[in-house]
Amino acid sequence: MISTLAFLFPHTALGKITLYPLNREFGQAWSSLPSYGDAKNGKPRRPPYAGLASALSAVSGQPVVLMPHTYEPVDDELAQPAVAVTTRPFDAWTLSTAVREWERCVRKGEDANTLAPLLAAADVEHPDLASFVRGAADGTPHAPGWFYRVAAWNFAQRLARTPLPVPNGPRMRRIRWRMDTQGSLISWDDVTKRTTLKPKRTGYALHKLDFRVVTQPGEPLFALHVLPTFSRLATHWASTRTVFIEHGTHKSTLLRMPIGHTKNSDGQWVPYARNYAAEVLEACGMDFTAWPTNDDLAALQGQMRALVPAPVPHVLGKGVGTRFNKVLADHINETIKRPKITQVCFEPTPVELTRPTKGAVTRSELDHALAATGSDTVRIIAFYNDGTTRKRMTEALAPYTNTPDRPLDCGDYGDHRLSERLIVRFHRLRALDRADRVDWDDELDFLDQLEDGALNGAWVETIWNPKPTKREREAGQHRHDHKRELRRALYERGIVSQFLARQSAPEPDDVAETDTDAETEAPKDYKAINALRDLLFRLGCVDDRLRHVTDLADEPVLVGIHLRQQRISNRRPAAADRTQMVEVLTALHTSNDSDRPWHMDSYDHSTHDWRPQAAAEAAFGRHAIGREGHARHEEGALLARQHIESALKILPSDRPLIIFVDTEACRTIWPGLQNVRFGKGPLPGDDLRTPTRSIAVVAINTSYGEVPTPVENTASPRKNPKRPPKPQDRLYRRTTSTGHTSWYIAQASRTYDGFGNAGSIGGVHTRFTLPPDDWALQRKDWHSFTATQIAIPHAGGREPQQLAALAAKLCHQSLAWDARTRHPVPLHVAGAMDRAHPEYRGPSIEPTHTPEADEARGGE
Numbered sequence: 001m002i003s004t005l006a007f008l009f010p011h012t013a014l015g016k017i018t019l020y021p022l023n024r025e026f027g028q029a030w031s032s033l034p035s036y037g038d039a040k041n042g043k044p045r046r047p048p049y050a051g052l053a054s055a056l057s058a059v060s061g062q063p064v065v066l067m068p069h070t071y072e073p074v075d076d077e078l079a080q081p082a083v084a085v086t087t088r089p090f091d092a093w094t095l096s097t098a099v100r101e102w103e104r105c106v107r108k109g110e111d112a113n114t115l116a117p118l119l120a121a122a123d124v125e126h127p128d129l130a131s132f133v134r135g136a137a138d139g140t141p142h143a144p145g146w147f148y149r150v151a152a153w154n155f156a157q158r159l160a161r162t163p164l165p166v167p168n169g170p171r172m173r174r175i176r177w178r179m180d181t182q183g184s185l186i187s188w189d190d191v192t193k194r195t196t197l198k199p200k201r202t203g204y205a206l207h208k209l210d211f212r213v214v215t216q217p218g219e220p221l222f223a224l225h226v227l228p229t230f231s232r233l234a235t236h237w238a239s240t241r242t243v244f245i246e247h248g249t250h251k252s253t254l255l256r257m258p259i260g261h262t263k264n265s266d267g268q269w270v271p272y273a274r275n276y277a278a279e280v281l282e283a284c285g286m287d288f289t290a291w292p293t294n295d296d297l298a299a300l301q302g303q304m305r306a307l308v309p310a311p312v313p314h315v316l317g318k319g320v321g322t323r324f325n326k327v328l329a330d331h332i333n334e335t336i337k338r339p340k341i342t343q344v345c346f347e348p349t350p351v352e353l354t355r356p357t358k359g360a361v362t363r364s365e366l367d368h369a370l371a372a373t374g375s376d377t378v379r380i381i382a383f384y385n386d387g388t389t390r391k392r393m394t395e396a397l398a399p400y401t402n403t404p405d406r407p408l409d410c411g412d413y414g415d416h417r418l419s420e421r422l423i424v425r426f427h428r429l430r431a432l433d434r435a436d437r438v439d440w441d442d443e444l445d446f447l448d449q450l451e452d453g454a455l456n457g458a459w460v461e462t463i464w465n466p467k468p469t470k471r472e473r474e475a476g477q478h479r480h481d482h483k484r485e486l487r488r489a490l491y492e493r494g495i496v497s498q499f500l501a502r503q504s505a506p507e508p509d510d511v512a513e514t515d516t517d518a519e520t521e522a523p524k525d526y527k528a529i530n531a532l533r534d535l536l537f538r539l540g541c542v543d544d545r546l547r548h549v550t551d552l553a554d555e556p557v558l559v560g561i562h563l564r565q566q567r568i569s570n571r572r573p574a575a576a577d578r579t580q581m582v583e584v585l586t587a588l589h590t591s592n593d594s595d596r597p598w599h600m601d602s603y604d605h606s607t608h609d610w611r612p613q614a615a616a617e618a619a620f621g622r623h624a625i626g627r628e629g630h631a632r633h634e635e636g637a638l639l640a641r642q643h644i645e646s647a648l649k650i651l652p653s654d655r656p657l658i659i660f661v662d663t664e665a666c667r668t669i670w671p672g673l674q675n676v677r678f679g680k681g682p683l684p685g686d687d688l689r690t691p692t693r694s695i696a697v698v699a700i701n702t703s704y705g706e707v708p709t710p711v712e713n714t715a716s717p718r719k720n721p722k723r724p725p726k727p728q729d730r731l732y733r734r735t736t737s738t739g740h741t742s743w744y745i746a747q748a749s750r751t752y753d754g755f756g757n758a759g760s761i762g763g764v765h766t767r768f769t770l771p772p773d774d775w776a777l778q779r780k781d782w783h784s785f786t787a788t789q790i791a792i793p794h795a796g797g798r799e800p801q802q803l804a805a806l807a808a809k810l811c812h813q814s815l816a817w818d819a820r821t822r823h824p825v826p827l828h829v830a831g832a833m834d835r836a837h838p839e840y841r842g843p844s845i846e847p848t849h850t851p852e853a854d855e856a857r858g859g860e
Contacts, residue, residue, distance in 0.1 A: 001345050001347055001348065001713070001714045001715050001732075002345060002346045002710050002711075002712075002713055002714070002727055002732050002744065002746050003329065003343055003344075003345050003711045003712055003714055004329075004343065004344045004345065004346070004708030004709055004710055004711055004787075005225065005226045005227075005228075005328070005329055005708060005709040006214075006216075006223045006224065006225045006226070006343075006344040006709070007223065007226070007336075007344065008216075008219065008221040008223050008224075008341065008343075008344060009155070009222065009224055009336075009339070009341045009342075010221065010339045011129075011130035011133055011221070011222075012130060013154075013155070013336075013339045013341065014128065014129035014130050014154060015128070015129060016126050016127065016128055016129065016154075017087070017126070017127065017129055017150055017153075018085070018086050018087060018088055018089050018124065018126060019083055019084070019085050019124070019125045019126070019127060020083060020084040020119060020125075021069070021083055021123065021125065022081060022083060022084065022118065022119065022122055023081055023118070024081055025118055026081075026082060026115070026118045026119070027081070027082060029114040029118060030047070030049075030115065032114065033046075033047050033106055033107070034106065034107060034108075035047075036106045036108075047106055049066040049082065050066070050275075051102075051106075051275040051276075052066055052099065052102055052275075053065060053066040053084075054257065054258065054275040054277060055098060055102045055275050055277050055280045056086075056090070056095075056099075057255065057256075058181075058280060058281055059094055059098045059280055059281055059284045060086065060088075060090055060091075061181070061247045061252075061253045061255065062086055062181065062253060063086060063150070063153060063179075063180075063183050064084065064181070065084070065086070065146050065149045065150055066082060066083075066084045066085075067085075067144075067145055067146035067149070068080035068081070068083075068144075068145065068146075069081050069082060069144050069146070070144060070145065071142060071143070071144055071145075073145075073633055083144075083146060084122075085146055085149075085150050087153055087157075089124050092120065094284050095119065096116045096117075096119075096120050097116075097283055097284050098280045098283065098284055099115050100113050100115075100116040101276070101279060101280050101283035101284075102115075102279075102280050103115050105279050105280075106276070129147065129150070129151055129154075132144055132147055133147075133222075135676065136220045137220065138220075138738070139218040139219060139220050139736060139737075139738035140215075140675065140676045140677070141219075141221065141676075142215070147213070148212075148214075149183075151213040151222065151224075152183055152211035152212070152213055155211065155336070156179055156184070156185055156209075157179060159177065159185065159209075159332065159336070160177040160178070160179050160185055162331075162335050163176045163177075164327070164328065165327075165331065166324075166327055166766050166768050166769055167769070168768070169769075173768055173769060175187050175190050175207070175768065178253070179253055179254070180244060180254040180255070180256040181254070181255050182256045184208055184209060184211070184256070185208070185209040186206055186244060186254055187206050187208070188206065188244070188246070188254060190207070190768065191204050191205070191300065192204065192206075192230075192316065192767050192768070192778065193300075194315045194316050194775065194778045194779065195315070201235075201315050202235070202298065203232065203233070203235065203314050203315035204232070204233040204235075204300055204305075204316075205230050205231060205232040205233060205316045205767075206230075206231045206233065207228065207229075207230060207231070207320060207767070207768075208228070208231045209226055209227070209228055209229075209328075210226075210227040210229065211224060211225070211226060211227070212224070212706070213225075214706050215675040215676070216734075216736070216742065217675050217678055217736075217740055217742045217791045218675075218736040218738045218741075218742070219675075219736045219740070220736070220738060221342075223344055223708070225706065225708060226328065226329075226332065226709075227704070227705065227709070228324060228328060229320070230316070230317075230319055230782070231307055232307070232308045232316050232318070233297075233300070233305050233306065233308065234297060234306040234307060234308045234309070235294070235297050236294040236298065237261070237271050237306065238269070239261075239309040240261075240271065240306040240308075240309050241258060241260075242256065242257070242258060242259065242306065242307045243256075243271070243304050243305065243307070244305045245257060245289055245304050246289075246303040257273055257274070257277055258274045258275065259272065259273060259274055259306075260272055271291055271306075289302075289303045289304060290302075315779060316778050316779065317778065317779050317781040317782060318781045318782070319781050319783055319784060320762065320766070320767065320782060321761070321762020321765070321766065321782035321783070321784065322711075322723070322724045322752075322762055322784050323722060323723065323724065323762055323763050323764060323765060325709065325711050325724070325785075326711055326712055326724045327766065329711045344708050344734070345714075345734070346732035346733060346734045346744040346746075347734065348728070348730050348731075348732055349730065349731045349732060349733050349743075349805075351730065351801070351808065352729065352730055352731075353745070353808055353809060354813075355729075355812055355813050356548055356549065356813075357543070357544075357545035357548060357813065358818045359818065360399065360529065360533050360536075361533075361541060361543045362399075362543075363399060363400050363404070363419070365543045365544070366400060366418075366419050366421070367419050367420050367421045367422070368543065368544075368597055369536075369541045369542055369543035369544075369597060370419075370421040370536075370539075370541050371421070371597050372540055372541060372542040372599040372600065373540040373541060373599075373612060373613070373614060374455075374540070374599065374612040375421075375453075375454065375455035375612075376421065376453075377421060377423060377454040377455065378422050378423070378454065378456075378457070379415065379424070379425060379450065379454045379455065379456045380397075380422070380424045380457055380458075380459055380532075380535065381424075381425050381447075381450075381456055381457070381458050381495075382424060382426045382427065382459045383429045383459065383460045384426065384427075384428060384429070384461040385428060385429060385432045385433050386433075386461060388502070388503065389461040389500065390426060391407060392500070392503070392525050393426070393459065393500070393528060393532075394407035394408040394409070394410075395407045395528065396525065396529050396531070397418065397532065400418045400419060400422065401418060410424070410426065411426070412425075412427060412428055413425070413426070413427060423454070427446075429443070431482075432460075432462070432463065434480075434482075435479050437480055437485070438482060438485070438486075440482075440489035441489055444490070444493065447493055447495070448493075455539060455614055456493075456495045457498070457536075457539045457614065458490050458495050458497040458498070458535075459497075459531065459532065459535050460486065460497055460498070460500065461499075461500055461501075461502055462481075462482070462483055462500065462502065463479065463501075483499055484838045485838070487621065487836070487838050488621065488622065488838040490618075491621035491622040492622050494615065494618045495618060496535070496538040496539060496614050496618055496621075496836075497535075498531050498532075498538060500527065500528055500531040501527065530817075533817075534816050537815050537816035537832075538614060538617060538832075538836070539613070539614045540600050540612055540613035540614050542588075542597050542599060542815065543597065544594070544597065544598075545813055545815070546588075546598060546813060546825060547594075547598060548813075549809045549812075550590075550806060550810070552590050552592075552806075553592065554656055554694075555591055555592055556590060556655060556656040556657060556658045556694070556696075557587050557588070557589055557651055557652065557655045557658075558587070558588040558658050558810075558824075558825070558826045559585065559586065559587050559648065559651070559657055559658065559659045559684075559826060560584075560585065560586040560588075560823075560824070560825075560827040560828075560829060560830040561583075561585055561660070561661045561662070561666060561684060561827075561830070562582075562583075562584040562585075562665070562830035562831050562834060563582065563583055563584075563640070563662065563669065564581075564582040564665060564834060565579050565581055565582070565626075565631065565632060566579065566580055566626055566839075566840075566841065567579050568844050579626075579631065580624070580626025580627055580630070581626050581627050581630035581631060581640055582625055582626045582837075583605070583626070583627060583630065583640065583643070583644065584602070584603075584620065584830040584831070584833050585647055585648075585830065586601070586602045586603075586613075586826045586829045586830045586833075587601045587603075587651060587826070588600050599612070599613075600613040600829060601613065601616065602616030602617065602620070602829075603616065604616050604619045604620070605619075605623070605627070606619055606623055607619070608646075610651065613829070616833075617836065620833055620837065621836065621837050621838060624839065624844065625834075625839040625840065625844075627643070630643065632668040633668055637668055637669045640669050641669050644669075645684070645685075645686075645687050645688075648684065648685055648687075648688060649687065653693070656693060656694040656695070656696075656796065657685055657688065657693075657694070657695045657796075658696045658698060658796070658803065658806070659684045659685050659697050659698065660698050660700055660807065660823070660827045661684060661697065661698070661699055661700065661827075662701075663699040663701035663703070663789075663791070664701060664706065666699075670682050670683050670684055672697075672793050672794075678740075678793055679793040679794055683697050683794050684697055689796070694796040694798065695794070695796050696792070696794060696796030696797075696803055697792070697793050697794040697796070698790065698791075698792060698803050698804070698806075698807050698824075699790070699791045699793055700788060700789075700807060700823055700824065700827060701788070701789040702788050707787050707788065707789045708744075708787065709784060709785070709786075709787070710727055710746040710785035710786070710787050711724060711785075712724035712725055712726075713725040713726060713728060716728065720763075722763075722764050722765075723760070723763040724763060726747075726752075727745075727746035727747060727785060727787075731744075731745060731801075731804060731805055731808045732744040732745065732746070733801070733804070741801075742789055742790065742791045743791075743801070743807075743808070744787055744790070745787065745788050745790070745808045745812070745820075746785055746787040746788075747785065747787070747820050748785055749786065750819050751781070751783050752783045752785075758780055759780075759783070761774065761777045761780065762782030762784070788808075788811060788822055790804045806824075807824045810824035810825045810826075811823065811828075814828065815829075
């Protein structure tokens with residue numbers, strides 16, 4: 001059995017809240033507020049409810065939520081009556097003064113005072129949170145949107161009253177928690193510190209417990225998911241966005257505040273409190289804490305602690321480790337006893353997950369696997385400029401030659417045949433080392449001569465390194481990263497690509513030392529080997545490893561639907577306010593004929609057709625990453641649903657479909673994926689489903705905040721009494737009181753399993769109790785177990801557990817990776833296509849040519 005960090009709690013455990021009901025007049029008054037730039041130099045925008053809630057938290061020292069009171073998602077929150085929710089009633093004078101001052105700041109000094117009288121006139125209520133829950137008896141509990149923000153407050157307050165006992169040898173170290181104004185618990189008085197000498201740096205971090213109130217498919221009770229994080233602290237103000245403040249007036253609560261940065265009279269960048277919190281505090285007669293200097297932050301002095309703004313080099317790693325999760329879960333079970341909570345656990349099924357095929361595609365299987373690309377000839381073009389990289393590439397290709405124990409021996413600028421279908425060509429490309437931008441269209445002109453019907457893939461050396469050396473930093477040297485533009489230029493020529501980072505050549509002394517021991521086998525260059533595997537994967541190479549772990553007698557098409565919303569960012573006016581929906585569809589065609597490999601197609605939105613994997617990825621990569629007008633809600637969701645349904649319709653109509661979807665990304669497009677309407681609303685493939693054609697839908701959820709975090713495998717004997725046993729390679733399930741079953745696969749990371757003491761240190765110790773001799777291991781990331789949850793909203797006439805087992809097997813046996821992927825193969829491939837796009841999570845690229853230019857060129 002797998003225990004988790006999620007807990008079911010009866011509705012009577014939700015407790016009471018303080019609620020201020022606000023009528024439509026409040027929304028009308030709010031809509032009359034002018035756009036504002038957040039007091040300093042921000043872009044003018046419509047004031048969000050969260051701005052006033054943040055200011056009220058600052059003066060009250062308690063969490064505050066201000067949101068529409070509605071059970072359904074809304075596009076315009078001001079069109080709905082709102083509620084202000086908190087833990088205790090506000091002081092009447094403080095409430096009126098704070099709201100009036102906040103509005104005056106938004107109006108740039110105009111004292112209109114339209115909001116404060118409406119809020120002060122609201123009748124304060126103290127309802128039970130349980131009174132807002134609907135649908136629990138049917139296994140579909142739901143509540144207004146604000147409910148999910150506040151339902152954990154009572155739980156967090158109860159947990160904070162009892163220190164967390166952490167075993168430390170024969171003694172217990174007791175960790176005290178402080179609740180912040182967002183409802184999280186912070187180990188404010190128990191800071192982890194590490195200092196390095198070369199370079200001399202000191203870093204600090206806090207443990208933080210976040211809480212998410214979520215639903216489980218078919219479960220009548222809400223689940224509280226506890227999310228421990230190791231929050232590293234900034235030692236300077238640059239780029240910081242969030243700060244914790246030990247509130248001078250309310251010592252028991254930490255104020256979590258968003259901050260911005262502006263220049264002072266001396267031209268120096270300094271922080272400021274967003275949402276006019278400082279002005280509101282001053283109006284209420286409360287002193288705002290003085291901003292610490294950078295030296296104060298570096299010494300952890302003062303009443304403020306800022307979080308690091310993003311993944312940056314730090315002397316402390318990330319993660320709390322599995323040992324801490326186990327200690328925390330036991331503490332929660334011991335502390336919260338009345339009313340009784342139930343830890344969410346998953347029972348094992350008879351389905352074992354195996355991985356009979358490991359490693360790269362073998363030479364004997366190569367041509368059979370390459371037949372899945374749909375091309376008679378596949379060419380790998382190896383671009384390099386450094387001789388060491390070329391040697392690494394030839395060694396990685398050696399297993400596909402007649403002499404697998406020796407590097408491939410061939411020259412540059414000519415094709416060298418490795419098998420009946422595979423050829424390779426090396427090309428020295430000196431522009432790879434250029435420090436500035438390159439005109440890749442001109443540099444790659446020679447590729448036009450290779451348009452001979454072969455399917456081309458580029459294996460490209462890259463010199464970009466996100467961690468520059470100290471010498472480079474001191475010299476201010478910054479090389480341009482060519483990957484984005486180079487990948488786009490290759491896509492324009494219909495070529496998929498995979499990059500291989502350059503490594504330094506071994507030092508002569510190291511080589512001499514290695515040569516002295518003839519029996520020592522040289523370590524494998526896994527980075528080069530895996531890069532080659534990924535390139536073959538992108539080209540559409542599929543061997544029989546998936547066929548060996550599945551049993552699909554009716555030869556279904558396995559479809560993956562990957563959706564993601566991304567902002568348009570191209571520095572044009574108002575562009576940042578628009579979004580686009582990234583839609584990637586893949587189809588894995590299965591076959592029972594051993595002479596026919598399975599093959600992967602993807603949908604080409606530009607031609608409205610399904611094309612072989614490599615061609616479809618190239619087409620996707622040379623266009624804008626998303627589709628404007630498509631969105632997660634309302635009309636945009638309907639457009640996305642209709643577009644995807646039309647794509648599914650042109651798949652072979654004589655084949656059944658098994659459609660894998662990402663639950664979190666797709667549930668607003670197809671409401672039948674939502675727990676509150678599970679299997680009863682619109683689902684992918686509804687228009688294709690007939691009495692004679694099976695269309696099954698498998699929902700895959702990997703959301704960190706929603707999928708219960710595994711704690712331990714309680715059925716496994718402990719080899720180490722401290723270390724929680726890891727999950728087995730097995731499918732697990734949980735059936736609710738309403739008879740609904742969901743499935744679950746959990747795993748340890750490869751780091752946790754494969755790097756000795758450094759990888760699994762978080763399973764034996766917590767960061768609070770790590771022995772001094774091992775303190776350097778604080779720099780490592782301490783991994784926890786992770787999980788994927790599987791639900792079947794429509795089985796299409798199949799056995800639901802067989803569909804869940806299929807999804808689990810397609811995660812466990814991946815195409816180009818010897819470990820488990822978080823998504824089944826069709827969804828994993830779709831996500832890989834999205835991440836390879838030149839615009840992925842980055843600025844939009846202006847097209848090199850426009851449709852108007854194309855028309856003009858065609859008319860000449």
